[in-house]
Amino acid sequence: MTIAEKLLAEWSERTGIAVEVWTRMAGEPGADGMREALGAVLAAVEEGTPPPAVCVALTTGVSGARLTVSHDDVGESWPVERLKAVKEAFRRAGGRVSVNGVAGGGVTVSGVLPRSVLKG
Template sequence: MSEELRIRDGRSLSLAQALEERLAEWSERTGIAVEIWARPGQDAPPKIAKAVLAVLEEALANIERHSRARVVSVAVTIGRGGLRMTVSDNGVGFLGVAQGRGVTAMQSRFAELGGSLSVSGVPGEGTTVTGVVPRRR
């Protein structure tokens, strides 16, 4: 499988292709618009790619359940320092500390890779999930 990610129907896709496909399917199903601000220009190792897609799925599920958003913006980049992922929505946001099984699961996925993930909200303006996985030396 090398630097590609295998998905459900058996096709091998890069992380950028898998992100685009999943975001398009989700947007069509939910009616929530998706803006892709940045795609990774290079592929991530399969373990990291799978974690990114799992976190994306959880973030989108939370948006669908709780946010009442009309637009979701996604950026995933890979550079010298590692991978950075941002998922933002223009929904209801929240005040305080993000909690719950979904937040814990997303944080655990990135922590297993030596990374970190935060969730912040602004009441009436939306929520942003930001995760970073540093490049291994």
């Protein structure tokens, strides 16, 4: 189990929000940058009206490590402070992120972190 998968399992158990995870990574996500970015996204997801489930994809490619989190929450949209926290976490890790609302409810967060966040 990778660091990210362990973090997701612990978060799911604590919040009661089901997590579906896809991983296809060349290397183990490093503890700092990936954990901070993923933690900021998960904090935003559980704030307000948490969705019953989220889908998380962790992949690697030429540009680095990609993290995509989506859910179908039809409740409140993310507060501006949470969006800023997510963007700042990715920036500190040397990456970039986009946060998009989906028509009818839900959010998709897609970010890329540099290959330096990977070990091995």
